[in-house]
Structures are given as structure tokens and as C-alpha cells.
Amino acid sequence: MSTELQKPIVGFSIGDLNGIGLEVIIKTLSDNRILDMCTPVVFANTKAINFYKKALPDANLNVQVIKDFTRLPGKQIAVFSCWDEDVQITPGQLNETGGKYAWRSLQTATQALKDGHIDGLVTAPIHKKNIQSEEFNYSGHTPYLKAAFEAEDVVMLMAAENLRVALVTEHVPISEVAQHVTREAIVRKLKILNYSLQKDFGIERPKVAVLGLNPHAGDEGLVGSEEETIIKPAIKEAKAQNIIAYGPYSADAFFARGTYEKFDAVLAMYHDQGLIPFKSLSIGETVNYTAGLPMVRTSPDHGTAFDIAGKGIADASSMLSATFYCIDIVRRRTVYDETHSNPLKRMSHRVLANAEDEKVEEGL
Structure with a gap:
């Protein structure tokens, strides 16, 4: 796991392969601010990323494929290869393939989070029914992650x-x-x-x-x-x-x-x-x-949006916000742990908090 002086390592699961997940991830990671704030790792494969990148001529995405976490790129997007086989991608279609590789990405990313290889996870939207299988029998990300981390x-x-x-x-x-x-x-x-x-x-x-x-x-x-x-x-x-x-x-x-x-x-x-x-x-x-959860997980507030998948028009604003939230929360947890391990810092925080409590009480 990254230390306080290092940028947090943030993982991205891609959601349904036929939805807008990879598109909004590509758009988000094309923002130049991201590499300055974190080290992103996308759990997919390069063929899937290149497929959706074709519909995004303005996307500025340089990737490096990794098979483990011993060497992460500094100025590139890491792609942790979750599968090697050729997969037929059919944007906007609800089929077995979309759910199968959504699960493959999520499962691999979750294991990386549990092993401490990444500091936080941003999950692209899954189709709750399409992803169902013997391995994934949950109503969504939240109950799955609860079980995975035994919370x-x-x-x-x-x-x-x-x-x-x-x-x-x-x-x-x-x-x-x-x-x-x-x-x-x-x-x-x-x-x-x-x-x-x-x-x-x-x-x-x-x-x-x-x-x-x-x-x-x-x-x-x-x-x-x-x-x-x-x-x-x-x-x-x-x-x-x-x-x-x-x-x-x-x-x-x-x-x-x-x-x-x-x-x-x-x-x-x-x-x-x-x-x-x-x-x-x-x-x-x-x-x-x-x-x-013992680890940090955020997600955009939208679904798979099959109706616009593959058209290059999906709005990545919520995914970008989910990424910033993930980075901020990872950092706040570090500050919180430091502050609450130091009695003097904790006391000063409480004095300020008690003064604020009195103001709020007057207004309720």
C-alpha cells in the first residue's frame, strides 16, 4: 500500500463491458490532473480500452500493461490485464459477455484492494441482473463488497x-x-x-x-x-x-x-x-x-446507459468526481489516523468542534 508521501494508487473496475463504463473511465483518465494526484490502474485489457478509445478522438490516454504491482508506471495509465482472450464487444447489448467480464474486472480489482496493492477502488456501473452467476449472487456492488471484506x-x-x-x-x-x-x-x-x-x-x-x-x-x-x-x-x-x-x-x-x-x-x-x-x-x-468498509470504494451515480454506449457521448463528470472523492478520502483517512494518534492534535480538533456544536444547536 502506498505511504503518505506517495500518490495513492486508485483502481478502476470497468463495469458491464457493453455499457459506458470504459468510455467514462477513458475520458476521466484523459484529464491531465489525474496523474498528478494518483496512480491509476484499470482492470481490463488493452484491446477493450482501444475499442472504446476509437470513438474518442480527443482522448489523451497513454497506457502500460502490467501483470503484477511490482513496477507501476509514473506518467502512464496502468492496465492490469484481467484476460488475454479476444472478446466480442457489442456496445448497448445486454448479453452474457458484458456480465462475465464485468465480474472478471471487479473480482480482480477487489482482490488487489484486499491485498493492499491499490489504496482505493472506483467501480464503473454493472447491470445488476446481467452480472449474476454462481460467483456473484448479490443485488449490487455494495452487498458484494460487504461480503468480500467481511464487514x-x-x-x-x-x-x-x-x-x-x-x-x-x-x-x-x-x-x-x-x-x-x-x-x-x-x-x-x-x-x-x-x-x-x-x-x-x-x-x-x-x-x-x-x-x-x-x-x-x-x-x-x-x-x-x-x-x-x-x-x-x-x-x-x-x-x-x-x-x-x-x-x-x-x-x-x-x-x-x-x-x-x-x-x-x-x-x-x-x-x-x-x-x-x-x-x-x-x-x-x-x-x-x-x-x-476497511478500504475506500466510490462509484458514479449513473447506470450502464446501454442506449448511448459506444457512441462517445457519455458524460464522464460523475466518474471524474468519484475519482476525486476516492483520492480525497484515502488522504483524509491518513490525516485522521495521524491526528487521532496524537493527543494534542486531537484535543485542538475537539475544542474547535465543540464551539461549532454550540452554533449549530442554536440554529436547530
């Missing part, structure tokens, strides 16, 4: 310049959401989120808003009891563990009135409750981050 739990966290939204439940049918919203789950997610905001985002004393499950946050039990019996006790328990959490808030009014601006993050109960307002209100490019 007790993780949190899907969407981040933008002005808003961060985390989820208690992720890809769960609406009919099953309530049974997954438990006191234990909420407290567990709040602990992971709180720690991630501190270590990964550099917020010493984060303030987290917790949304209710039912309309109007249950109206004191009139339209649902979960707020009174589950969510409020969970918030109380989290506060007892020194987590600054407030709520439960009625989701519609919370976002409509701009209350989210007073918080460092929001914990939503289910996917659309959090992601619809997030994608409607977020400023700048948005990124999907997996909090709770």
Missing part, C-alpha cells in the same frame, strides 16, 4: 457538494421495507455513518438528521407506529453513544423547507425516500460511497 455492515452514502444522504435499507421492495427498519439497524447505520463522516469526510462532530418512515413522521402514531416504537428509541440510543442525531423528520417538509442544509448528513429509511430528493436537490456531480 459487519456498510452504508450506502450518496454525496454531493451540498447534501449527503445515507440509507437504512437499499435495494429492498417497498412491501418489505418496514420489516427491515429496526432499532438495531438504525443504530448500526448511524454508528457507521458517524464514523465515516469523521474519518472519511473530515467532520469532527457530524450532525445527522434521521427521517421518519411514515407520512408526516407518523403524526405521533396516527399514521404508523414505527417512529414512536423504533426510530425515536434508536435516536435516543445513538445519542447515548455520543452521536449527534436528530429526528425523526417528516421527509417531505424536511427537504422542501431546506432543513437538510443544517446537517452534515441525512439518514433515510429507504431507497427512494432518500435518493429522489437527493438527485433533485444535489448541487454538482454526485457520487456513491460505501461507508463502513
